[in-house]
Amino acid sequence: MTPARRFKRHELGFGDYPFFRSLSTELCQEIFQASRVRQYGRGARIRGMTFRGGDSVHIVLNDTGIVSEELVHHEASTLRFRHQGHVLGDLDVFASSRAPLALAVTTTVTMAVPMNVMRSMVGKHPTLMRAVSVAITERLRTGDRVYGMFARPAEQRLCGLFLELLDKSGFMTEDGYRVEGPSQQDLAQALMLSRATVENALRSLRAKRAVRTSYRSFTFPDLKLLEKIEASGGAPAPATASAAGPAEYA
Numbered sequence: 001m002t003p004a005r006r007f008k009r010h011e012l013g014f015g016d017y018p019f020f021r022s023l024s025t026e027l028c029q030e031i032f033q034a035s036r037v038r039q040y041g042r043g044a045r046i047r048g049m050t051f052r053g054g055d056s057v058h059i060v061l062n063d064t065g066i067v068s069e070e071l072v073h074h075e076a077s078t079l080r081f082r083h084q085g086h087v088l089g090d091l092d093v094f095a096s097s098r099a100p101l102a103l104a105v106t107t108t109v110t111m112a113v114p115m116n117v118m119r120s121m122v123g124k125h126p127t128l129m130r131a132v133s134v135a136i137t138e139r140l141r142t143g144d145r146v147y148g149m150f151a152r153p154a155e156q157r158l159c160g161l162f163l164e165l166l167d168k169s170g171f172m173t174e175d176g177y178r179v180e181g182p183s184q185q186d187l188a189q190a191l192m193l194s195r196a197t198v199e200n201a202l203r204s205l206r207a208k209r210a211v212r213t214s215y216r217s218f219t220f221p222d223l224k225l226l227e228k229i230e231a232s233g234g235a236p237a238p239a240t241a242s243a244a245g246p247a248e249y250a
Helices: 003-008 025-033 115-124 126-147 154-169 184-191 195-207 223-232
Strands: 036-040 045-047 056-060 067-073 076-082 101-104 108-114 171-173 176-180 212-214 217-220
Touching (some): 025 108, 025 115, 025 126, 056 115, 076 154, 115 126, 154 176, 154 184, 154 195, 154 217, 154 223, 184 195, 195 212
Antiparallel strands (some): 036 108, 045 101, 067 076, 067 101, 171 176, 176 217
């Protein structure tokens, strides 16, 4: 059964979702009654890029859901990943703006609330206003911590992004912790690096046995090693470089 159907059948409670944990059951029910739970396949557009913003606010529900938000301004663009508990369109709740193009990187389930309804409820319920404000604050903090460290080496920055993706959308396999969905181009665009730079950083991480890669899939056998590389800027490669295996590109 899909996460969307499980939610509609109330097999998953509101407390299972980060955004709703600070809200009363009555308020959660009010939001649910005004919303539609939707499931998007990889590559599907969730919200479009318009000057008036999107027609709905989307709350990401499933723990493996990853959404890319890309905002283009003239010739420059920024891309950020969003995860479970994030609110797509949070700023539009308070003031209409150019809405980023939001695409599902993995199968993603959202609760879509019409923008006018969300604005009305935020005006009536201070706890909901606070929840949306906290979502904005956490998103900005993540932006500074994960995406904004331009002075750090590319390998460290990539490890930091992987740790964020693992924390929000990763899952355990028999081979280690795994993130699926983003391509190398997505990673490069999110960190504002060239694809060649990301490929070189991945090659170095493979040589250190910190990651195994396949198409849109990244597996990490040892999280402590990944954290060590992220914190220190490097770790010695194994003596036998060939043990890292052939390069695989996402």
